[in-house]
Amino acid sequence: MRVEYINPFVEASFNVLREVLQSDVKRGELYLKSTSMPVMGVAAIVGLAGDVEGRVLFDMDKPTALKVASAMNGEELPTMDDLVKATITELANMITAQAVTKLHELGFRFDLTPPAIFTGDNMEVTDQDVEALIVPMEVPQGRIEINVAIRERS
Amino acid sequence: MTMQAELEKKSDSRTEEKKERADRVDFKMVTFSLGGKEYGIDIMNVKEIAKASKFTYVPNAAPFVRGVYNLRGEIISIIDLRTMFHLPSERKQDGSLESLLILRVEEHVFGVIVDNIDKVVGISKSSLQPPHPIFGDINVKYIRGIVENAGKLYIILDVEKIFMVDKDLKGARKEAAYEAPKPGMSERAFTSMEADGGDLDLGFIEETLFSFRHFAVTPVNDAWVKARFGQWKGMRKGTDLQLKEPGEADQYLETFYSRCSSVLWDSGYADQVLPVLPAAESRTINVWNPGCGRGHETYSFALLLRRKYPQARIKIWANDSDLLAISMAPNMTFQEQEIPEAYREHMVKGKNGYSFSQAVRDSIFFEFHDVQNANPLPPLDIILCRDTLSFMDVVQQKRLIAEFSERLKASGIVILGGNEKLVAGGWKSVSGDEAVSAYGKD
Incomplete structure (x- = not known):
């Protein structure tokens, strides 16, 4: 993944999470991964197109998703209902959009697809031959992994 | 023989003939x-x-x-x-x-x-x-x-x-998995220990080089390792040859690195590399630079390519899996005194010092990427991979060399580190000069 793309995603994740959760956010060590990986339980995905092709996946477990959604809505949400899903989708959208805006300022053209959300147990995501950058984020509600895979169109 | 019988015989032989052909x-x-x-x-x-x-x-x-x-x-x-x-x-x-x-x-x-x-x-x-x-x-x-x-x-x-x-890829991956039972000690290191009449010291050095610095001794570099062992014996006066800490491994490897490692290439080195570059085949020159580190060699090579192919569009994919090193590469700045004369005209002055002009930077994609993962690249004219192969284990080296052969155009070349060699089948040396290790497809 091009070096220029890394910081916008890291910064956007950090800023948006801190803003919507009104709390401390800690960033873990970035790393690359290319094998299939388990999804923790709730995954929101946003596709990228334009000069590049790729996707951003936001991955967290169910309790984290519920807590994050509760914090964002300012009320206790005990079950995985439509409001929770819509909230997590919106979070994914906000982070990706902010990153893409930053990239736009640097002169890279990206388009977004509408986010989609997946929930369930024992899920696994496999995308062949795609190397993903993992940005782990620790928030008081739990751990959110942002999984960015972008490559240039050749 | 009646007519009838004759006819039957004929048709028989014909069907037989047909059958044979079928x-x-x-x-x-x-x-x-x-x-x-x-x-x-x-x-x-x-x-x-x-x-x-x-x-x-x-x-x-x-x-x-x-x-x-x-x-x-x-x-x-x-x-x-x-x-x-x-x-x-x-x-x-x-x-x-x-x-x-x-x-x-x-x-x-x-x-x-x-x-x-x-x-x-x-x-x-x-x-x-x-x-x-x-x-x-x-x-x-x-x-x-x-x-x-x-x-x-x-x-x-x-x-x-x-x-x-x-x-196909799935199959290939499975094979690779079977092939990789022990990424640690190299097989070859063991065999060389026996072949050299039990030169255990060299065997141990090979093993410690791998565990301290992930430097795997393979046909890519064993000529150098052996020659260096001779010097090492002289330096240590024949006693206490083994490497006991990472610092000693660094000392052993001191002379391994190619000329102008981690600095902008001086014109002497650039002039040595220039003659091995292949003739331009098309208007685009695609270059892969795995293990580019902080990007000094990528920039130097980009300028050399502009000199060699003034008409061509140059595209360099430069990768490194060291996030810290590669993050600095796109916006590398220099102080005036550290810029060799030949590079001045391609530099522009900014707030923090001099950096390369936009045209040069636009020709390079710096990527945070592990070459062991899939490498989505177009057919390549040149692969510049100095002092990178040696720091991978045996299986990874094999895989990357196979990848070189797959990605490279028929007329393309691979440039390795000064002390590295490509002795595997299918490659031939294309440099007349000892100082540059360049190989083309055989």
Whole structure:
């Protein structure tokens, strides 16, 4: 993944999470991964197109998703209902959009697809031959992994 | 003998003859030409042949996809085999028809454009010979074999391998997994210990180099390691030869690194590299620079390429898996006194010092990337991989060298570190100069 793309995603994740959760956010060590990986339980995905092709996946477990959604809505949400899903989708959208805006300022053209959300147990995501950058984020509600895979169109 | 009997005998021998011929024909192939050479495809993969033009262009598709076509209500994609295999092709005038083979591979149907479709030939499996690397235009793994028929040689393409990329990759990956039982100590290190009449010290040094600095001794670098061992004995006066800490491993490796490592290349070194660069084949020069570190060599090489190919569009993919090193690369700045004279004209002054001009920077993609993962790259003219192979384990080295061979154009070259060698089959040295290790395809 091009070096220029890394910081916008890291910064956007950090800023948006801190803003919507009104709390401390800690960033873990970035790393690359290319094998299939388990999804923790709730995954929101946003596709990228334009000069590049790729996707951003936001991955967290169910309790984290519920807590994050509760914090964002300012009320206790005990079950995985439509409001929770819509909230997590919106979070994914906000982070990706902010990153893409930053990239736009640097002169890279990206388009977004509408986010989609997946929930369930024992899920696994496999995308062949795609190397993903993992940005782990620790928030008081739990751990959110942002999984960015972008490559240039050749 | 009656007339009747004679007739019967005749027809008998005729059917026998027919039978014999049928025995010899194991399968039939459709033959065609691509860029002046004869090729064949198993007829079982060919649904029909057709002539067509006016394909509907698909934006942003791979260059070898000419478009889609409506074949009696079924929409199929049209692939230009000549572009796919980098063979010369003439674009037909507007309106004239292209020769198409409609192929079926598993459940997929698609059309491929070829120069000319010739005829159907029956062949027997026994006359099929394995592909020879000399058929350089098309990657050997896509060739099922060669047959002779009526004085002509036909290259039989393996359609499943060409178009079922995913399946192939899965298989390859599985093989790699089987092949990688112990990434730790190199097999070769053990054998060399025995071969050298039990020179245990060298064996231990090889092992500690790997555990301290992940430096694997393989045919890529063993000549240097042995020569260095001789010096090392002299330095240590023959006693206490082993490496006990990482610092000592660094000391041992001190003379391994190529000239101008982690600094901008001086003009002396650049002049040594210049003559090994191949002649420009097209207007775009694609370069891969795995293990670029902080990017000094990438910039230096970019400028050298501009000198060698002033007309060409240069594209360099530079990767490193060290996030800290590679993050600095796109915006590297220099102080005035550290810039060699030859680089001045390509530098612009900014707030924090001098940096390379936008034109130079635009030709380089710096990527945070691990070369052990998939490398989505176009066919390459040059691979610059100095002092990188040696720091991978044996299996990884093998895999990367195989990847070099797959990605490199027939006329392309690989430049390794000054003390690294590519002795594997299929490579030949192309540098007259000892100072630069450059290899081309044999």
